[in-house]
Structure formats: C-alpha cells, structure tokens
Amino acid sequence: MALSPRSFPRPLSRLTASRELVRQFTPNWFTATMGTGILALALNQLPVALPGVRAVASGLWLFDIVLFVLFSILYTARWVFFFDGARRIFRHSVMSMFLGAIPMGLATIINGFLAFGPAVFGDAAVPIAHGLWWLDAGLSVGSGLCIPFLMFTSQEHSIEKMTAVWLLPVVAAEVAAASAAQLVPHLVDPQAALRMLVLGYALWAFSVPLALSILVVLVLRLILHKLPHKDMAASGWLALGPIGTGALGLLLLGQDAPSTFAAVGLPAIGIVAQGIGVIGGTVLWGYGVWWLVLAMMVTARYLRDGMPFNIGWWGFTFPLGVYAVATLALARQTHLASLADVGIALVGLLVLLWGIVFSRTILGAWRGDLFFAPCLMSNVAPIGNDLLAEADVA
Template identity: 40%
Template sequence: MATNTTPNSVTPPQPQFSRMEQHTKHEQGWRRVVRNFTPSWFSVSMGTGIVSLLLHNLPYNGIWLYWLSIAIFLLNVLLFLAGSVITVLRYTLYPEIFLAMIKHPVQSMFIGTFPMGLATIINMICLVCVPQWGQWVSYFAWGLWIFDAAISVTVALSLPFILMAHGEQTHLSSMTAVWLLPIVSCIVAASSGAIVAEVLPNPQYALWTVITSYVLWGIGLPLALMVMVIYLARLALHKLPPKAVIVSVFLPLGPLGQGGYGAMKLGQCARDIFPETQTLEQTSGSTFYALGFLVGLILWSFGLVWLFFAIASIARNKTFPFNIGWWGFTFPLGVFATTTCQMGRELPSEFFNIIGTILSIFVVILWIIVSIGTLKGVVSGKLFVAPCLADLRVEDKDAGKTA
C-alpha cells in the first residue's frame, strides 16, 4: 500500500554553520580581546619590570626614585597577573588556539616573554620586599624562581626544536631576532638566580641556586650567540627587516646585556658563598668573581656593536608603524643599561655610572612613549591582532571545502 507524504511530513533542512562563522561570533567585545591576546603581550611586563629595576638601582638615586620604582613594580605585578588571567581564559575557552600558536614560527617565540616578565618581579621582591618583610619572603621568591627557571629551560629547549621538526620549511629571509626570545629566558633566569641567592639565609640553598644559575647561563648564552650568527648572516644576505619588525634589531642586546650582568652577579655570589660552604678551593670564589667581570666587560663591548647596528637601522628607516613589537626597545636597552651600572659599581667607575644613568633615563623615556602608544592601541583595539588565528581560518576554509 502506497504511503502518501504531505509537505508537513518533510523535515526542513537544518542550517549548517561553519567553524569560521562560529569564530566570527567570538571576535567581538571581551571575547575578541581574549582570542587575540598573544604571548607577545608579556613583553609589556618585561619592559615595565626592567624600568622598575633601573630606577631602584640607579647610581645617582634618591628617595623619590625609590618610591617611583615601587609604584612601577606594583603596576608590573598587576599587568603580569592580568596577562596571566587572560592567557588562561584564552586557552581554556579556545584550546584549539594553543596548537595554532605553538606551530606559528613567530608567535610561539614570544612564550619566552612570560618567564622573563616573571623574573623582573622576582628581582624586585628580593630587592624591596625581603628587607621589609623578612626571611619568609626570600623563600617565597626562591620558590617563584624555581618555577621560573623550569619554565625557562622548557621554553628554551622545546621551541627551537618545534621550529626544526614541525611546520613548513623556514627560509633565511624570514628569520627575525625573535628567535632569541625563548633562549634569553634562561640567561634572565640565571641573573635572577644570583639576586635570589644573595637574600637566601641558608648558604647551602644559596650555593645550589648559584650552581643552577651557572647551568642556566651556560644553556642560554652560547645558544644565543649561535642564533646571533645566523641573524647576522640573514641581515647581510637579505638586508634589513621590514619596517613592521625593524624594532627587533635591538633584541641581540638582550642576551649580551643580561649575560654580562649575570656573569658579574654570579661571580659576586661565588666570591661570598664558596668560602662559606667550602666549595672548591679557598680562592675559587675570587677567581669566579674576576672572571665574571672579565666576561661581563667583553659581552658589554660586543653589545656596543649591536647597539650601533640597531641605532643605524632605526635611523635609516626613520618612520615605522607602532605595534606591540615596540616593547622590543625597552628590555634589551634596559638590561644593557643594567650591565653598565653594575660595571660602574664593581670597578668603581664614574664613567660607567654616568653612561649607565644616561642609558637608564633614555629607557624610562622610551617606556613612557611606548606605554602611551600601547594605551591608545588598547583603547582603539588595533593592537589586539593574533597572526596565529589566520592559520585557524585557513583550516576552517579547507574544512568547509571538504565538507
């Protein structure tokens, strides 16, 4: 028997929404901020943190600079916590973005800014909070440093390997100095370890921290120097980077400046801790101290070469668009200024003290300029752009064609 079908019995076709349409719905309001909050935003914490350290350790200091450094330190803590919360939201609400970010050859490198931003906070805790609140804060800073060191090693080893093992073939012309960011995190953690060791009341814990910091320094600096060789070849063969990323030419100052500062601070710690813990020979600490200053002086001198290249590159381009990469001005110049000031204290030398003060003031002025530009970009929303999301959109488009 035939069955009659009426129009009412026909099920209407259900609308099909592509993943791209679903993503579009999430690119408005606060969700747009969360989706586009890339790891590069932690460079804001790096730049703000180094300014607080410079003002605190300025050779020609005053009480008003001390309180100003504390105010900027508190601002840095708020920025870091806010960035951490937004980052957790980003990868919790949109877990697919994490894989896209890790595979991106540029954005993934900025993961190194997270431990470096945290290191500036740890340093200020040791310099400001420990003298005021007592020994328990030193152990709190030590715990934070252990976490920071573990993250730094993980980032410094895994990200270069991911760059080697996954993705499309990388051309030398596309290489930028951001390759240094995950590697420099180890050098920053080593320098921070020296500052933490100085405030630890237990000499044995301090010794462990110093030895571990030397290992971190040994992981980071030689690898950074190798990357700098590749970067120099890229500049010679393929000329200066595009204007959008021209600020990255300052990044080689980071490993050289922080490496020199770390060598001097670790040598200082070795001079004090080795005899107390009967490590090696009686004079070993003094030998480490002298070698630390020698290495710091050599790396500082090499930094002058890259400082010239960077200034000449900026002068040649004259104008270039503002973006989040402008924070690449502050931290590399800041750690170079920190090394200069440290050399002035060790010698002692008025020459290095004056040069360090001039560089520090220049970094503070740059920080103010970049902060104003960043604030405008945040208000307008122009800075919330995540290049790694383009890969997701391509996947969505391909998935739609397949369906």
Template identity: 20%
Template sequence: MHMQSLAAAQKPSKIGSIEFLPVNLFASVMGISGLSLAWREAGKLFGTSAVIADICGILAIIIFVALSIGYLVKWVMHPQKVKNEFTHPIFGNFFGTITVSILLLSSVMGIYSQTAGQWIWMFGTVLTFVLSFVFVARLLKGNLNPEHVVPALLIPVVGTLDISVAGGNMPFAWAHEVNLLSLAIGGFVAIVYFTLIISRLVHHAPLPAGLVPSMMILIAPFEVGFLGYTNFEQRMDSFSSVLFYFGLFLFLVLFFKVFKKTVPFGASWWGVSFPMGALSNAALKYAMFTDSWPLTALAVIILALLSIVLLVLFVRTIGILLNGELLRG
C-alpha cells in the same frame, strides 16, 4: 526588538576581542621589571629614592597578572588560536617573554619578600628550561625557512641566562649548578643563534616593518650575559667588560635602524624594552665597578632614555587598546 538585542549582543566590543591578545605583550612586563630594577640600581649609585622603582615594580606585577588572566581566558575560549601562535615559527618565540617575565618578577618581589622571590624564581626556572628544550628541539627538525630566522629566536632559549641574573644569590646548595647550567645553555646557544640571525640579516631580505623593533633583542645575549655572569661570579673581569662593551656598540648601531618614523607602532615595539632594560642595568652596575665619571654619565643617559621610551610605549599602548587597534584581528 528581539533581533535588535541579538545584533547588539553579537556586535564586537570597541576595544576588540580577547582572541587577538598578542603573547608578545608580555615583553612589557620584562621591560617595566627591568626599569624597576634599573632605578633600584640607580639608588645604590646615586642615593635616589626607591619610589620610582616601587611604582614600576607594582605596575609590572599588575600588568603580568592582567595579561596572564587575559591569555588564560584566550586559551580556554580560543585554544586553536593559542596553539597556532605557539607553533608559529616567528610568533611562537614570544612565549619566552612569559617565562622571563616570571624570572624578572622574582627579583622585583624578592625586594619585599625573600621567600616569595625564591619560590617565583624556582617556578620560572623550571618553565624556562622546559621552554628552551622545546624550542631547540623544534629548531633541529630542519627545513627552517631563512625568513623565519629572526631576532625573536633568542628569547625562549637565551632567556635561560635570566635564571642566573635573578638567581645568582640564591642560598640553595643546588642553585650553583642550576645557574651554571643556565649560563651554559644560554651562552652557547646565543653564539649559534646570533650567527644564524646576523647571516639572515646580511644575506636575505630586510625584516618586515612589524619585526624591525625586535632587532634590539640582538643586544640581549651580551647585556643579560654580563648581568648573569657577574651575578654568578660576584666579580667583574675582562670577559664581563667585553660582553658589556660589545652590547653597547651593538645598541648604538641598532638604535638608528630601529627608532625610525617609518616603523609603525604596535605591540611588537615592546621588543625594544627588555634589551634596553638589560643595557641600563648593566651600565649602572659597570659604572659602580669602574667609578669613572664618563661611564656614570653614560649610565644616567641610558636610564633616562629607557624611562622615556617605556613611558611613550605605555601611553601609546593604552591608546591603541582603547581605540580597538590592539585587540583587532
């Protein structure tokens, strides 16, 4: 009887173990936050109800809290696992999804409490700058394997652009220079990283199937750059239009490379969500500026596509969580 009890206690949970909680799941918070902000933007353009935006915003907050608790437990119980993940040349980049999630949630929270939004933005800004410093310093150590030059490299450093996306309207006197700093770091590093990644994709072996969805991250510097630049400048010009249109072109190219039945489903699929969220927000903002029906129709199509993709990702992620695939070693 004692042996049976011991065996039952040692038997792994059907759902899996917290030690296998992947950090890239925080990308889901980025995607759902982006969807919330996109529906909020759609309300300005079409006068739609804020209910969908509110539901998505609350869901993003709940998921962030749940994932944060889960990852803290993983850190306490399996510190070596977290260290290995952070120092991994590919998966370590996904720690940037945590800091960018905080920045996007500052915009979501700011709708309900301006003070809370400001404090969350400041916290996220500090973490984002620290992480960008760490990852640029790591990259400059040299001897980087070309196979490790993947689109995920863009997340922790180019994520600094999200500081100005979320903080373009911050009332603090010092916020102007902080936003300029974020645009400087994110913008120029994006040029270097984008060139490195395209070179790797052209001259070396194709990405492993599990990393194929992350190719969509390549549009992020342009669409997030568009949002950050226009929020900071409080206007649109030809430069912002160029950013938007190139990101849109790249999305069309990558769409048919990423959304294929041959790519297996996993947590990495959430890598498509936040670039598409940025594109949707940018398209809605640009449609309001141009007041052109083709661009308005395009914004509607992209928002609908984003909503469908995120709903499918959410349902399928719950499915692989419950059947034990998500948290299985």
C-alpha cells in the same frame, strides 16, 4: 581573508568584545611586563640619589605585578575557552617565540620581590621570590628546549625571514640565571646558596652560547637579505638582550662566588669566578656596544621611512634595560665613574622609550587595534607583502 585588528566589526557588544579580546590575546603582551619590570629595577640601581625615584620604581614594580597577573588570566582564559585556536601558536613561526617572554616577565617580578618586596611584604618577600624562581627556571628551560624543537620539526623557517625574535625562547634561561645570582645572598644555608649559584651558572651556559650562535646567523642574514620589514623594526634591539643579560649574569654570579665558595671550603674557586665575572662581563659589554649603536642606526633608518606602531615596540625597552643594569653593575665592580655615567644615560633613554611605548600601547589597546593573533590566520602572508603578516604583532 581573516579579520585584521583594523577590520573587527564595530560597534561590538561588551560581551562579544571581551570574548574577542580573549580569543586574540597572545603572549607577546608579556613583553610589556618585561619592559615595565626592567625599568623599575634600573631606576632602583641608579648610583645617584634622586628624590622620589625609589618610590616610583617600587610603584612600577607593583604595576608590573598587576599587568602580569592580568595577562596571565587572559592568556589562561584563551586556552580554556579557545583551546583549538590557542594551540595553533606552536606551529606559528613568529608568535611561538614570544612564549619565552612569559618567564622573562616573571623574572622581573622575582627580582622586584628582592629589591622592593621586604618593604611591602616583609619577611615573606624572599621565600615568595625563592618559590617563584623555581617556577621561572622551569618555564625558562621548557621554553629554551621546546620552542627550538618545534622550529626543527614542525615550523617553517628560512634565513630570509629570520629576525632577532628567534632569541626570545632561548634567552629566558640566562634571565633566570641573573635572578638566581640575586637570590644567593638571601639564602642562609651554605649548601642551598651553593646549589643556587651552580644552577645560575648552568642556566647561563644553557642560554648564552646558543644565543650568541643565533646572533652570528643573524649577521649573515642581514648581510644577505638586508633589513627586515618595517613592522619588525624594533626586533633589532632584541640582539642586545642576551648580551646585556649575559654580562649581568656573569657579574652578579661572580660577585656572589667568593663568599659562597668560601662557606663550603673552596675560597680559591670563588676568587677565580669573581675575576671571570668582571672580565667576561666587560667583554660582553663591549660586544653590546656594537649592537647598541647598530640598533640606533637601524632605528633612525626605519623612522625616516615610516615605522608603524605595534606591540613589538616593547622590544626597545627590555634589551636596553638589561644592558643599562649590566653597565651599572660593571661600574660598581670596576669603580669606573665613566661607566656609571654611561649607565645613567642609558637609564634615561630607557625612561624616554618606555614612556613613548606605554602611552601608544594604552591608546592602541583602548581602540582594540593591538589585539590580534596571527596564528589564527589560515594563510599568513610573508613579511614584506602588503597583506597583513606575522610582523604585525611581532
């Protein structure tokens, strides 16, 4: 049997340990940048003035950049030095889904350049964000097309083994759409602003309908085959991601629409788009309530039965974060104080979950338990078996 993270020979020499870390490094680590980045952005959106919160949020964003650069170096090194092992990810039915985490982690950094960047990088912040956005959009579209194509052609899948992890590659495009909406007000040229707005709506449509279709199948899978294995416990929160990001994208794009369309002589379209944003965002927000409460109930069930820690626990953070930010955006546009209170409570829950997951990740990374690439295993056991399975890192 291939070595599990609990069975690496110890003590390892520093060089051997470093090579093994690189060989075992997988893109699910980028979910940590997603969770850290969205926490920074959510704290910055709080409608109450708390001393030091802005500084903490900015610090988290800078830390997020450090994490993303570090993970990018490690993952690039894996492709350079362990190419044969790295390319096996494309045939792995779980780990390949996490390739979508790379553009989503980058999107939080792009949004941070707009929120915190001017204070740190000055006037260069917006051009940096603009340039990175094009890279992010390309990665998102590639993820949303290529990974499903591999699912259709070369990977082994079944309804019984399906989880919300299937959402990761397709959701990246709607995250890029929400980032596009935040770039629009910073573009001086009316045509450039209109192009970015239209691309934002196109990326939203590229992702959200497909993600909602996957959620329908996921409900059927849960009815027929019950809850996934406990190692996949956090994946239930991933369903909240496309709903929260979809709502946020509509709200932010609709907010930009009146001024952007008016600048090119189409004011009526902008007013309609703004209304669609509020109504559509509200509908998706209400749909998200069902998934949020369900995720809490399912998590309570898993905690009762025992829920082992793995990198998948970062799935608790980003979906909750985007839903919290969408709630705060909806509160601002509707002027409903009760929604703002809900958003503040969700951000508080996000802070708690991030602290728990981050501390346990640091501990697991120090011990080396979390560095494990299941795509290197020649025979992967199905989820639910006693043997180490795909779910160990998912």
